[in-house]
Amino acid sequence: MFYPLQLLADYLVYDIFKILPTNHLGLAINFFIYDSLKIIILLLVINFFMAIVRYYLPVEKLRNFLASRKWFGFDYFLGSFFGTITPFCSCSSIPLFIGFLEAGIPLGVTMSFLITSPLVNQMAVVLFAGLFGWKITIFYVISAILLGVVGGFIIGNLKLEKYVADYVWQIKSRKIKIEQKKETWQKLLKIFWQESWVFTKKIIWYVFIGIGAGAIIHSFVPVGFFEHYITSKNFFAVPIATILAVPLYANIVGVIPIIESLVEKGIPIGTAMAFMMATVGLSLPEALILKRVMKIKLLVYFFGITTINIIIIGYLFNIFVK
Amino acid sequence: MNIKILGSGCQNCQKLENNVKKALEELDLKANVEKITDIVEIMKYDVMSMPALVIDEKLFFSGKVGEIKEIKEILQGQDLEEKELETKNGGCGCCGCDHC
Numbered sequence: 297m298f299y300p301l302q303l304l305a306d307y308l309v310y311d312i313f314k315i316l317p318t319n320h321l322g323l324a325i326n327f328f329i330y331d332s333l334k335i336i337i338l339l340l341v342i343n344f345f346m347a348i349v350r351y352y353l354p355v356e357k358l359r360n361f362l363a364s365r366k367w368f369g370f371d372y373f374l375g376s377f378f379g380t381i382t383p384f385c386s387c388s389s390i391p392l393f394i395g396f397l398e399a400g401i402p403l404g405v406t407m408s409f410l411i412t413s414p415l416v417n418q419m420a421v422v423l424f425a426g427l428f429g430w431k432i433t434i435f436y437v438i439s440a441i442l443l444g445v446v447g448g449f450i451i452g453n454l455k456l457e458k459y460v461a462d463y464v465w466q467i468k469s470r471k472i473k474i475e476q477k478k479e480t481w482q483k484l485l486k487i488f489w490q491e492s493w494v495f496t497k498k499i500i501w502y503v504f505i506g507i508g509a510g511a512i513i514h515s516f517v518p519v520g521f522f523e524h525y526i527t528s529k530n531f532f533a534v535p536i537a538t539i540l541a542v543p544l545y546a547n548i549v550g551v552i553p554i555i556e557s558l559v560e561k562g563i564p565i566g567t568a569m570a571f572m573m574a575t576v577g578l579s580l581p582e583a584l585i586l587k588r589v590m591k592i593k594l595l596v597y598f599f600g601i602t603t604i605n606i607i608i609i610g611y612l613f614n615i616f617v618k
Numbered sequence: 619m620n621i622k623i624l625g626s627g628c629q630n631c632q633k634l635e636n637n638v639k640k641a642l643e644e645l646d647l648k649a650n651v652e653k654i655t656d657i658v659e660i661m662k663y664d665v666m667s668m669p670a671l672v673i674d675e676k677l678f679f680s681g682k683v684g685e686i687k688e689i690k691e692i693l694q695g696q697d698l699e700e701k702e703l704e705t706k707n708g709g710c711g712c713c714g715c716d717h718c
Binding site for chain 2: 350354355356359383388390391392394395396398463467468469470473474475490491494588
């Protein structure tokens with residue numbers, strides 16, 4: 297499907313810039329051009345579709361759906377799943393947290409949403425599929441949902457409601473409707489397209505930096521280089537990678553291309569995946585923000601349980617995904 | 619007009635405020651622009667994605683910065699409504715007659 301892009305990249309690098317295909321720099325530039333073009337096109341398409349989804353299903357609507365009835369456990373899955381289709385921004389995590397609880401959604405389900413939300417979004421899925429292929433993408437999305445479901449379920453059953461900051465329970469919001477005027481479909485298409493462009497533009501630098509770093513690793517680091525340091529035989533590689541990643545923070549879109557190159561050079565996929573999930577899903581800035589609505593104990597449970605689950609997922613990936 | 623920008627002080631909230639101010643300037647409208655950063659206050663509007671735009675206690679959008687053009691359209695709409703209200707409430711004083 298992306299064959300013409302490869303032709304274009306080859307043409308630019310080998311014919312216009314006159315760099316030989318055997319040259320490392322040439323390879324890096326070729327890789328960079330091809331991957332960037334491919335990913336930008338994919339991002340524009342997927343962001344367009346997600347703009348449509350968000351227009352008809354804003355997070356407020358999803359929340360009301362979750363709060364509308366008793367789900368008998370299925371709500372953990374729904375919470376997690378809604379987390380995957382909602383764009384995550386750390387400045388929204390507090391209003392989301394309060395908004396969910398205020399609507400009567402259980403704490404555990406709210407946590408399911410919060411755990412999964414940063415790990416999966418449409419742009420991450422596109423990058424993943426473009427760089428790793430669909431099989432690993434599906435495994436990844438399923439693991440991220442599982443992570444949210446299991447984490448939320450444990451927190452829900454530990455009865456930690458008393459460790460939510462007290463003022464949160466006092467907040468009462470009045471229900472107001474968003475003033476949305478009827479638009480013609482031409483106007484809507486334009487709105488969706490603009491939104492797609494805005495979203496893509498926002499992350500484009502992360503993508504370039506990520507792909508750039510990926511291209512350098514791809515072309516200059518010999519295959520098997522990392523195996524000297526991190527191998528699947530080193531039993532503790534997964535927990536070490538996970539714990540190292542917790543204080544780090546990066547946008548998922550920037551991390552994926554780097555992870556892809558690392559995997560290609562011999563880092564086991566589960567170890568890389570655990571590192572990535574911990575980088576985007578758990579971070580100090582996020583903890584500081586959430587501290588405003590959670591008491592320390594809840595925060596510790598949240599981070600502790602998620603860390604352990606990420607480590608388990610890392611091992612599972614190492615064992616089952618080749 | 620009373621404009622409120624709801625947001626926890628992140629970059630996007632700043633951008634929305636700037637866009638609103640620019641839109642007001644371009645339309646040559648006067649309004650009271652207020653930034654709401656207190657989470658308790660924000661949650662009263664039942665918004666979960668930041669930033670959000672509230673004009674005269676009506677929520678127009680949330681979770682996006684909003685282009686100047688879009689904000690202008692909203693402002694114009696609100697301005698018109700306000701003027702209509704004034705007319706209904708008796709006299710805008712524009713022509714000197716006693717029923718306009």
